[in-house]
Amino acid sequence: MMSFGRITALRGPAAIAVGLAALVAGIVLAAWTERSLGNYQLALQLHGGGVVDLGHSMEPQDGLQGRMVRISGTPRVVEAPYDSDFNQQAVTPVLSRHVQMFQWRELRLGSNVTYELDWADTPQDSSRFAQPQGHANPGPFPLAGERFDAGSVELGGYKLDTALVHALPGSEPVAPDAKTLPANLAASFSLHDGALVTSARPGDPRLGDMRVSWSAVPLQEVTVIARVDGNRLVAVPNADDGKGYEVNVGDSALLDMRPDMAAQPTLVWPRRILAVLLAVLGMGLLLRQRDATRIDPRLALGGGLLVVGVFAAMPWLGSSTAAAIAWFVVALAGLALLVWWHRASRPRHHQHH
Structure with a gap:
């Protein structure tokens, strides 16, 4: 040289x-x-700051207050969600009730219009049908779909904020327990194919019959990036990305969740x-x-x-x-x-x- x-x-x-x-x-x-x-x-500005990678070391530590952390593990439901209308409960972060009615639906293919009876999760307005006569639907649902959050969900030693609980991914069907139904509903509903139906003959529903089913967010390994607030994990307020947190399925590396941090x-x-x-x-x-x-x-x-x-x-x-x-x-x-x-x-x- x-x-x-x-x-x-x-x-x-x-x-x-x-x-x-x-x-x-x-x-x-x-x-x-x-x-x-x-x-x-x-x-850093977009996501709310730098991230301390805790991995599976999830107990609250000194010096992390207000910092962004990455944690992996399986959430633990401390207070399970409860559907008081149907007396149904499941060990899940979020329990969702789905309500459907057997109704007329209008099908259009070009200028051809046909009608069929099928389950639909919203009221079908038959007054707007091209041929409403003979295809009248009952109208509003007597029951509504609803989401029920667990009272407390923890990841390691931290309690997950509501926004993080709602961000937990996945959905799986939950079979209802017909034995726990309140007396007034037990007289109307019967168990069929993982759901509760009002049909006299469950395999042959009729116009106006109701079907109620439930789904749950599965308890599985997830990776969360969020801010430490005491013993809670919360979203960063007013983060430029509009979220202020990340939630992924499995043990996801920091750079998989935040590729721009690789720079x-x-x-x-x-x-x-x-x-x-x-x-x-x-x-x-x-x-x-x-x-x-x-x-x-x-x-x-x-x-x-x-x-x-x-x-x-x-x-x-x-x-x-x-x-x-x-x-x-x-x-x-x-x-x-x-x-x-x-x-x-x-x-x-x-x-x-």
């Missing part, structure tokens, strides 16, 4: 070539470092210093006076700081005023050195009386 002394001793085209290469390398390194750092900080740059300050040194070397070779025997340090340093400061500030424009100003100050320092060098190098004219 060529020594620093031999590089600075280069003359003519060789000095220009090496100077340009060093200057371009310094500019690219500075701009790339600042852009990657800016992108990472934007990702976290390392060795930021060594890269910045190297960028300045390369630019200083390049400017020193390019700006050296033809008859100079060595590189002027003020000229080289001033030019290097000016160029790196300007190009390093550009990625921050529009995202971080403070970072942009800091780099423009570096550029101004370089400009001040160049002005100083220029004034110091001017020949002095003595006035004769």
Whole structure:
């Protein structure tokens, strides 16, 4: 490798070539470092902050208050959800009741209109049918679908906030327990194919018959990214991504859930210093006076700081005023050195009386 002394001793085209290469390398390194750092900080801002990866070590720890954490494990239902209307309960974070009625439905295929009786989870307005006569539906449902949340769901030692409970993925059918039905409903409903139906002959429903079924969010391993608030995990309020949390099925790595976090740059300050040194070397070779025997340090340093400061500030424009100003100050320092060098190098004219 060529020594620093031999590089600075280069003359003519060789000095220009090496100077340009060093200057371009310094500019690219500075701009790339600042852009990657800016992108990472934007990702932090978008999601609500950096994440402490706790893995399966899920007990509350000192120093985590207000921090974002990643935790994996299977949620534990402390207080199971309860459908008091039907006296149904299941060990699940969320229990959902689905209500359907056997109704006429209008099917259109081009200009062809046909009608069929089928289960539908919303009232079908037969008054809007092309042929309402003979296809009249009963109207509003006597029962409504509803969602029932568990009173408390924990992941490790943390209680999950409502938003996180609602974000838990998946759904599986829950067979109702006909034995626990209140007396008034037990007289109307019977168990058929995993649901409660009002049909006299469950396999042959008639217009207006009701069918009620339930589904539950399964208890399975999940990974949660959320903010620690005491012994609770909560969403970050007013996060730029509109959520402030992440929930995935299984033991998901942080970078799988937040790919933009992969851009976290390392060795930021060594890269910045190297960028300045390369630019200083390049400017020193390019700006050296033809008859100079060595590189002027003020000229080289001033030019290097000016160029790196300007190009390093550009990625921050529009995202971080403070970072942009800091780099423009570096550029101004370089400009001040160049002005100083220029004034110091001017020949002095003595006035004769």
